[in-house]
Amino acid sequence: MGDDYFEWTERLFDPGQLFAKPEALEGVRVVEAAHIIMGPVNADYLGEFGAEVVKVELPGSGDNMRYVIPDGRPWKNGNPAFFNVNHSKYHVGLDLHRPEGQALFRRLVARSDVLVENLVPGTLEEWGIGYRALSELNPRLVYVADSGFGQWGPFSVGRASYDGVAQVASGLAAVSGFPGRPPLKIGVWIGDYFGAILAAVAVLAALEHRERTGKGQYVDFAQSEGLIRTMDWTWLYRDQAGRDRERSGNRDQAIAPSDIVACRDGMIAIAAGADDEFRGLAVAMGRAEVADDPRWKTLDARLRPEANAELCRLVAAWAASRTVAELEALAARHGFAAAPVLDAATIHADPHFRHRRAVFPVDDGVYGPLADAGPAPKLSATPGRHKWTARPVGFHNDYVLTRLLGLSREEIRQLEAQGVVGKWADRPGAKPPDGWAGEGAVFS
Amino acid sequence: MTDVAREWSEWVRERTAPTTVAAKPEALDHLRVLDVSRANFGGLFASSLLAEFGAEVIRLEPPGGDLARRFSPEGRMIGDTGLAYLVEGRNKLATTLALETVEGRALFQRLVGRADVVIEAFRPGLLDSWGIGYRQCAAEHPGLIWVALATYGQFGPRAPRAIPDYDVANQALSGVVFATGEMPGSEPPEPWEVPTKIGTWMGWYAAGAWAAFAVLLAVRHRRRSGLGQLVDVSGAEGLMRLANYNLVWHAMYGKQLFRVGNVDLGIYPYGIVKTRDGYAFLAGFSDVNFRALCAIMGRPDLPEDPRFRTFLDRARLENMVPLKAEIERWSSQHTGDEILAKVQAYRGAGIVATAKASVPGEVLVEDHWRERGALTVVDDPVYGRLLLQASPLHMTETPPRVKWACRPVGADTEFVFGKYLGLGREALAELRARGVV
Numbered sequence: 001m002g003d004d005y006f007e008w009t010e011r012l013f014d015p016g017q018l019f020a021k022p023e024a025l026e027g028v029r030v031v032e033a034a035h036i037i038m039g040p041v042n043a044d045y046l047g048e049f050g051a052e053v054v055k056v057e058l059p060g061s062g063d064n065m066r067y068v069i070p071d072g073r074p075w076k077n078g079n080p081a082f083f084n085v086n087h088s089k090y091h092v093g094l095d096l097h098r099p100e101g102q103a104l105f106r107r108l109v110a111r112s113d114v115l116v117e118n119l120v121p122g123t124l125e126e127w128g129i130g131y132r133a134l135s136e137l138n139p140r141l142v143y144v145a146d147s148g149f150g151q152w153g154p155f156s157v158g159r160a161s162y163d164g165v166a167q168v169a170s171g172l173a174a175v176s177g178f179p180g181r182p183p184l185k186i187g188v189w190i191g192d193y194f195g196a197i198l199a200a201v202a203v204l205a206a207l208e209h210r211e212r213t214g215k216g217q218y219v220d221f222a223q224s225e226g227l228i229r230t231m232d233w234t235w236l237y238r239d240q241a242g243r244d245r246e247r248s249g250n251r252d253q254a255i256a257p258s259d260i261v262a263c264r265d266g267m268i269a270i271a272a273g274a275d276d277e278f279r280g281l282a283v284a285m286g287r288a289e290v291a292d293d294p295r296w297k298t299l300d301a302r303l304r305p306e307a308n309a310e311l312c313r314l315v316a317a318w319a320a321s322r323t324v325a326e327l328e329a330l331a332a333r334h335g336f337a338a339a340p341v342l343d344a345a346t347i348h349a350d351p352h353f354r355h356r357r358a359v360f361p362v363d364d365g366v367y368g369p370l371a372d373a374g375p376a377p378k379l380s381a382t383p384g385r386h387k388w389t390a391r392p393v394g395f396h397n398d399y400v401l402t403r404l405l406g407l408s409r410e411e412i413r414q415l416e417a418q419g420v421v422g423k424w425a426d427r428p429g430a431k432p433p434d435g436w437a438g439e440g441a442v443f444s
Numbered sequence: 445m446t447d448v449a450r451e452w453s454e455w456v457r458e459r460t461a462p463t464t465v466a467a468k469p470e471a472l473d474h475l476r477v478l479d480v481s482r483a484n485f486g487g488l489f490a491s492s493l494l495a496e497f498g499a500e501v502i503r504l505e506p507p508g509g510d511l512a513r514r515f516s517p518e519g520r521m522i523g524d525t526g527l528a529y530l531v532e533g534r535n536k537l538a539t540t541l542a543l544e545t546v547e548g549r550a551l552f553q554r555l556v557g558r559a560d561v562v563i564e565a566f567r568p569g570l571l572d573s574w575g576i577g578y579r580q581c582a583a584e585h586p587g588l589i590w591v592a593l594a595t596y597g598q599f600g601p602r603a604p605r606a607i608p609d610y611d612v613a614n615q616a617l618s619g620v621v622f623a624t625g626e627m628p629g630s631e632p633p634e635p636w637e638v639p640t641k642i643g644t645w646m647g648w649y650a651a652g653a654w655a656a657f658a659v660l661l662a663v664r665h666r667r668r669s670g671l672g673q674l675v676d677v678s679g680a681e682g683l684m685r686l687a688n689y690n691l692v693w694h695a696m697y698g699k700q701l702f703r704v705g706n707v708d709l710g711i712y713p714y715g716i717v718k719t720r721d722g723y724a725f726l727a728g729f730s731d732v733n734f735r736a737l738c739a740i741m742g743r744p745d746l747p748e749d750p751r752f753r754t755f756l757d758r759a760r761l762e763n764m765v766p767l768k769a770e771i772e773r774w775s776s777q778h779t780g781d782e783i784l785a786k787v788q789a790y791r792g793a794g795i796v797a798t799a800k801a802s803v804p805g806e807v808l809v810e811d812h813w814r815e816r817g818a819l820t821v822v823d824d825p826v827y828g829r830l831l832l833q834a835s836p837l838h839m840t841e842t843p844p845r846v847k848w849a850c851r852p853v854g855a856d857t858e859f860v861f862g863k864y865l866g867l868g869r870e871a872l873a874e875l876r877a878r879g880v881v
Contacts, residue, residue, distance in 0.1 A: 378678075
């Protein structure tokens with residue numbers, strides 16, 4: 001045993017078999033009444049593992065995220081930022097402001113398992129389609145409301161919130177960046193995307209409770225609070241030491257050494273928290289005596305701030321004249337961690353991440369070949385997958401309204417004429433690619 | 445706020461307030477989890493999430509304790525345990541077992557037979573080479589769900605050349621570090637003008653959150669098929685999936701995220717600015733919202749400036765920097781709280797979002813977080829009074845909760861080994877003498 005471990009895992013996770021395997025959330029229908037990032041990505045994570053996500057958007061313009069386009073440069077009339085949070089969904093243009101739209105929405109939710117929304121707290125209540133009304137129709141409904149500050153509490157009242165608000169309100173920005181410099185905004189929407197996993201965990205726990213009791217429930221999740229939860233020892237340190245955690249750049253204050261340093265040809269993360277890993281690093285540095293120096297011999301000693309800083313300086317000085325590849329080879333040989341700072345181009349080209357479908361290719365029916373960040377956890381029996389990319393507003397109206405709500409074509413055309421149901425506006429972000437002639441359409 | 449919204453808010457508060465939590469059922473109190481991870485806060489956060497939902501989590505640490513107990517700022521310890529572990533020891537039972545010994549491995553296999561989920565973070569293939577990996581255990585227990593955490597995962601060309609799983613390595617590989625940090629510009633570059641990690645252990649916490657999510661997916665599949673599975677979690681890939689449109693943008697246009705400090709790639713105003721008492725975040729990037737911000741600042745001239753006129757003008761990096769300077773001329777005259785008050789008092793068209801950049805001590809005293817119970821105090825019989833973050837998931841039926849903070853190394857070995865393996869005091873004394881527990 002053991003020798004063939006990786007041959008066995010290659011067979012177990014064979015990417016070629018991915019679509020031959022079942023999906024964990026098959027049979028779970030999620031209605032998404034959400035926009036921008038956190039709500040849509042919350043639903044997206046469920047969709048990656050097989051939930052059928054019906055995304056309800058305003059007819060015509062749709063989700064406002066369609067227009068937050070990097071560089072203002074749409075791609076085939078789509079938006080890369082929108083694509084990343086809307087995979088394999090069914091896009092329905094349905095006006096929830098209108099009583100007829102609300103009636104259809106009730107029928108849709110009555111036949112669904114999960115509702116994800118991130119509108120201003122109370123909005124769906126105002127429209128008569130809030131949790132209390134919907135759970136009466138469908139007591140098994142799991143309803144998750146994502147927001148900046150939650151449905152209740154002083155900050156929840158009349159206060160706009162974005163990911164950036166959560167980053168600073170949680171204290172995350174204050175503990176990121178370098179000492180003596182400003183707090184640092186993280187370069188990705190971490191409060192949204194991370195919050196969405198926590199909310200997705202809540203959905204799955206609620207579905208498990210429903211399996212046992214038949215009862216649905218309501219989940220109130222605030223992204224700032226999600227970030228507070230993830231800030232490891234920040235709060236206990238404040239309480240025990242009586243002072244705030246300082247920013248320390250790339251140097252870890254609770255693992256030593258752990259830092260990001262510059263090589264000749266790029267930046268690299270290096271970590272060696274365990275004493276044997278540290279000894280390996282010292283040997284790799286050609287400085288075995290460092291591992292016996294009383295300042296650094298044990299982790300406890302290395303964690304003293306001056307000792308940690310001095311040690312990280314030694315490591316940086318050593319790395320400066322090496323290449324990233326040399327350090328990675330030394331790490332593998334001597335049992336410490338070294339990993340390069342990667343950009344998107346390098347990740348795309350990396351055979352490892354491509355093979356694992358961390359970079360997930362889709363040959364899309366409407367847009368053609370594309371690749372995006374794939375489902376994060378790799379499950380051997382029920383792997384996640386992307387089936388298609390985002391779609392224009394209302395792309396699946398006929399499919400959803402006919403198949404799920406049993407409307408006739410005539411009824412759909414009437415609702416369209418009334419503006420209750422609708423497809424895309426003639427606008428980049430909302431509409432199909434120029435010259436699109438119905439490729440990839442479903443049931444229309 | 446309308447009456448409907450106010451009444452709704454009150455309805456949720458009554459059903460999810462911290463005082464209502466303890467009396468409610470737990471969603472996962474039918475699951476038993478063995479967390480045998482070492483030196484890994486990805487594994488620990490995963491088992492924390494499950495334990496908060498009621499799963500019985502049994503920690504199997506090496507005799508002497510998990511190294512994770514020593515990952516603590518300044519090496520600060522309370523008794524045998526550091527601050528980071530005290531946060532993630534919640535609701536878990538603490539046992540020890542030397543997997544390096546033959547006897548330890550046999551006991552491990554017996555415990556696995558009584559468990560639903562195993563969480564481990566050993567070098568990929570190590571437990572397999574000891575005969576106690578998923579492959580061997582699943583042969584006897586096909587319903588077993590097994591989570592393995594490793595930076596490069598369990599398969600793929602790079603997997604066999606594994607490195608120890610660390611937060612900083614996961615962050616570096618994810619693309620997030622490349623996209624975070626102050627803009628380059630100085631010549632020679634200042635030491636802080638480099639790709640910068642998220643200050644906290646997000647490369648581990650992302651792994652842990654995905655691992656818990658995957659466990660629940662697998663539990664659902666097992667309910668239908670009777671079969672468990674192997675779950676392979678890489679913290680690097682976990683964070684990669686949180687890195688915006690980085691990869692798809694590259695696939696479309698060959699473009700990618702890069703670091704721009706406290707402005708933004710693609711939208712502005714959306715960033716951190718100087719205030720009289722520190723820093724604050726301010727956003728108003730669409731045309732109507734930008735006009736609102738300018739009205740609040742008393743600068744109706746700014747939207748007329750050709751550099752700032754349209755959404756796309758403001759989205760150009762070379763225009764963001766002067767616009768930030770214009771905003772700071774105003775914001776640096778006011779405190780973060782004053783800016784919030786001015787934003788909240790604005791009644792015109794458009795929406796501006798702001799919050800001061802709170803340091804941890806400021807977050808702790810906010811009424812909002814106190815009322816919602818974002819942090820909780822546990823009076824631990826061993827470790828004393830501990831301030832810990834609570835679960836942010838406010839649920840009406842099965843709210844997650846913190847029941848106890850942390851158990852000392854090996855504190856529950858007798859209870860667990862007695863309950864599940866029938867090993868009593870004498871048997872354990874012999875195992876202890878041989879260094880197995």
